[in-house]
Structures are given as C-alpha cells and as structure tokens.
Amino acid sequence: MRCWLIGYDITSPKRLQRVYRVLLRYATPIEYSVFLFTGTECGKQRCLAELLALIDPKTDDLRCYPLPERGLQERIGKATLPEGIHWSLLPSTL
DSSP states (O other): OEEEEEEEEOSSHHHHHHHHHHHHHHSEEEETTEEEEEEOHHHHHHHHHHHHTTSOTTTOEEEEEEOOTTOOOOOOSSOSSOTTOOOOOOOOOO
16 A cells, blocks of 8 residues: 555636545545545556546646655644544545
8 A cells, every 4th residue: 555645736616526526535635635545556547547537638737646655744733633533544445
C-alpha cells in the first residue's frame, strides 16, 4: 500500500462535482481540492482513469503526487479531526 496526494483545479462546476464524487469513492478529503489516496498502483490508475474521463485537459488540472513511505508527516495549525480522535483506517480502493 502506498499513499498519494491528489489535487485538482476544475473550471466547470458540473465537472467539479463529478470529480469530487469519484474521489470520495477512492480517497479521503484532506483540504479543499486535495485528497489522500491510500492503495495499490493498480487502484490509483483505476481512479485516475475514471477522473481523466471526466475532466477537460485543456482547462482543468489534475495532479497526483506520491508520498514517501517513511516520510515525516506533520501538521501545523487547526486539527482536521477533534482532539482525541485519530485515523484508524483510511478508505481502500475498490
């Protein structure tokens, strides 16, 4: 299992909603337009292929960045989850 950050900038509100709904099936929303995908290379490719069919490559931007397997993971600022609540399981690929 690997982790990737998937970010997007979609120019059409209709396409934006479709992209968002697809990503919710595969990944965890982290910030506005940024998702954390945890899964296999095959699962990531399946997700990206589905997204590619939805976007307009001339006006939209979709990016996928691999995260290091043993990289430092920190955050500064307001917590995403309430204090005392920790991620125990991230969504897996279909």
